[in-house]
Amino acid sequence: MTVHIASTVHVGRHGDASDGALAEAVGGRLSRVDGPAKITGAARYAVEQQLEGLAYAVLVESTIASGKVRAIDTKAAGAAPGVLKVLTPDTIISLKGASDWFGTPPLHKTYCPLARDITFSGQHVAAVVADTFEQAVAAAALLKVSYDETPAIVDLSDGKAGDGIPIDAMTKEWGDAPAAFASAPVRICAAYNTPREYQAPMEPHGLIARWEGDHLTVWEPSQWLDGMARTYAEWFDIPFENVRLVSPYIGGGFGSKALALSHGAVAASAAKMLGRPVRLVMTRPQTFTGYGGRAATRQTVTIGAGHDGVIQSIVHRGVNETSMDGMWVEPLGSVTSIMYATPNFSSKQNVVRVNSVVPGAMRAPGENPSAFGIESAIDELAYEVGIDPLEIRLRNYAEQDPHAKKAWSTRQLREAFAAGAERFGWARRTPQPRSMRDGNQLIGWGVAAGTYPVRRAYGEAIVRILADGSVEVESSSIDMGQGTYTILAQTAAETVGVPADNVVVKLGDSRFPRAGVTGGSRLAGVMTGAVYKAATSALDQLVGLAISDQRSPFHALQANTLVVANGRIASPRGDGPDISIAELLKSVGRDHIEATGDTMPANSTAEDRYKNYTTIAMSVPHTEGDFSRHSWCAHFIEVRVDEDFGTVRVSRVVSALDSGRLYNPKLAESQWKGGIIMGIGQALLEEGIMDRRHGRIVNNNLADYLVPTNADIPDIEVISVGIPDLHSSVLGGKGVGELAIVGVAPAIANAVFHATGKRIRDLPITLEKLI
C-alpha cells in the first residue's frame, strides 16, 4: 500500500512527486511499456539471441587462492567430443591492456584474461569451447590444472592482512574532532562490520560475441554500453566505432554489469580465434568470483555529545577490503559526514589487500555500509542519553551540508521523519528494550535514515516524429527494471503531445545516441533531460512546419504558435484546422521529423564527448555550484524476535522517501521497495562465508547465499515526500534506485536492540548472535 502525502502540493509546471493526473504524462502511474514483452516471454535478453553456428564456451576457474598455475593438462579435454578449442594462458590470443573507468591508461601493455598468477580462488584459468553447451561442460571437467600454492590472506580478519593502505582522498576533517570527543560529557564508541555481499542478479553474467572482419558485436547484459564498448575496442585494438554492444533487456545488475570483465574478453577472443560466434555464460557459482560483490567493511564510530544528545564531535575510521592487484574503495565516510550537524569531524579510511576478486559496486556502494555505522551509532547515543531515537535525529538535523558547507538543494528528511512516524505509529513506541511483546515474540521498533547523492552527467537522445504520427526515441541507455523505457516514453509523449502508446522507445544498442553509465541513480535525470530537449526541438520543428510551410493547412492562419495534444495539432484559440500529426506531415510532404537532444556543454569537443560517454571522469559533482544535492529517506521497521530461538522476522516497514519529483510513481515505488527488500536481506541473511583453509567462498550459490524470498518479506509501505528539485535535474527528479537500501540494515539492527536489548554491530543479524 502506498500513500502520497504530498499529493496536494503543486509547485510550478511539473507539480509534485505524484503530479501525474494522467498516467501517460511525466509523473503518471503508467504501467511498464516493456511489461507485455516481459510477461509473455517475448523479451529476448542478450544471450538469448539465436545465431547460426553458435559455439559454447565454459570457464574453468582456479581452486587455490594464491600461487601459480604450474601446468594445465588439456589432453583429455581437447580430445572430448565436440570440442573446438581449449583456451589456456598459453593458447589464448594476446590482448592489449585497457584503460579503467576513469579513463586512466593501463599499467600493462598486454592483457591475458586467463591467469597464470593466481590471486583469488575462482579466477579464470582456462576455457573450453565446443559445439554444444553439454559438450563444453563435460570437457571442461576433464581439464587437469596443477598449482604451486602460496599462503593466502583470506579476508580482513586474517592475521596477515595488516592495517592496509591509507586512502588520503577519503579523509574529511573539520574542527578538532579528537579533542572535542575527549572533552564531551557523553561519549560512545563502537565498531561496526559488514560482510562480503553479492549483487546476485537473477540473470547470470554472460555474452555472445561475434566477429565480422574487424567488427565485433557483443550481446551482453550491460549497465554501460559505451563504456564496455570502449574496453572491448582497447583490448582488441580496433576503433571504438567497430564495437557494437547490444543489451535490450538486462536481468538485474545492481552495479555488477557496468564493466567489461575478463569472461567477456575470453568469449570475444574465442570467437575471434574460431571465426564463429561464441556464447559464454557464467555458472551461478562463478558469478560469486567472476566479478566483485560488495567489499567487506569495518568501521569505528565515536560520537561525543552533550547530555541533551547534541553532537559535539564525530570521529570515524573505516576499512574495506580490496584485491591483491586491483583497487576498490568503498567510501565509508559518505553518510557519516553529512547526516548530522557537528562542529568537529574526522573521517579516515584504509583499504586492505586480500586474496579476492576486486570488489565492485553493489547498490549504494559507500552510502550503504556508511549508514550502517552512523545510523547504528546515533541509536546507541539515543539510549545513552535517554532520548527517543527519532527525537535525537531531529536535534542533530543538518540544516546545510556540514561537509561542503552549502545549502541543500532540497532536503525533505524532516518531512520523511514526520510522515513515516505518523504512518508507523511511532508515538506508541515504549522506549525500554524488551518492553513490547506478543506472546513469545519480542517486538522491536527501529528507525534509521538514508541518503544518496544526486549524480549528474550529460546525455544524448534522438526523437523522431514519424509519418504515421507516432514518435520514436533512441538512446544507448538501458532498462534493467528501473523503468527507462517507460519514463522516456512518458517524457516524449508529454513533450511532443502524443499518447504514450504512440511512442516507441529503443534502448540498449551502442549505435544509438549515447548515454554513459547507468549507475549511481543518475540515468533517469540524464535521459529525461536529453529526451525532453530532443522532443522539444522536434515539437518546435513540427509547429514551425505547420506555420510556415505553404502546403500546411495552418499556413493561412498566420499563427505565432500551435498546440499539439493527443496527437493532434490545432491553434490555441481553437479557430482553424484541427488535424492529426500524420495529416500535417502528409500535407507538407515530410515522412519524418528528427531532432537530437544533447545536454553536453555547447563548446564540447569530440574528445570531451568520448570521455563523457565512455568514462565517469566527467560526472558533475553533487556539490557543484551553490548547492549540495541528495535524496533522503527514513525507514521505520518492526521486527519480531523469537525469545527462545533468536529468529528475527521483519513484520512491518514504513519508509518515507525524498527522491524529488517522481517521473513515474508506480515504478519508483517498485524500486524503493526492491531496495528495502535487499536491505532486509543485508540485515538478516546475506554473507559470503569463507572456507579459511582454501580462501574460498563456500556459499557461492542461491541456496546457500541467502537472498530474501517472498516468505521473508512483509507488506511494505512507501511514502513519497519529495518535491521537484530543479537544481538536481531538468525535470526535478533526484535519485531513486540506490536510495532506499540505505538505512534499512541499521533500522533493523536498531529494532532488534529495542526488541532484545542486544546491540548487533556485525551483519547479518543471525540467530546465534542473539541467543
Next chain:
Amino acid sequence: MTKIPVHLDINGTHHHLELEPRVTLLDALRDRLGLTGTKKGCDHGQCGACTVHVDGERVLACLTLAAQTEGRTITTIEGLAREGELHPVQAAFLEQDAFQCGYCTPGQIMSAVACIREGHAGSDEEIREYMAGNLCRCGAYPHIVAAVRQAALEVAS
C-alpha cells in the same frame, strides 16, 4: 554421446528432437527450440526462474531432463496467453508492477498459475509461502503477492 529421439508436446505444438540424454528440458527449450521465455538463473533448482508446467504441474526445467518429458504436455510462458488474450496472472503482474528486470518473471508467473490451481492462494501468508521457491532479486515480492491475490479472485469468479 548417442542421441535419442525425444517427442515434446510444448504449448500445443509437437516437436521431434534428437537429443543427448543429458540435455535438460531447460536447455532444450532455450537452445534447441528458441523458447527463451523460460529463464536460466542458477541451473541447480535454487531460483525458480525456469519454472514450467509439465502435465499441469509446476516443474523446474533445469532439474528435468528433456527425455523425462517424452509424451507429456509442457506449457511454457510463451503458451500461457490464449489467442492473444493475456492469462489473468499475466495481466495482474502488469497491473501490479510485479516485476522489474523481468528475468524471474516467467517463472514467477508459471508458479503463480500453479499456486492458484493448487488452491494455495487463499491468503497473503499462503501466497508468500507457496511462491517462496521463486527468487526475485529486484524485490517485487509485495507486488507479486498482490498480483497473485488479484488473479486468484479473478480465476475464481
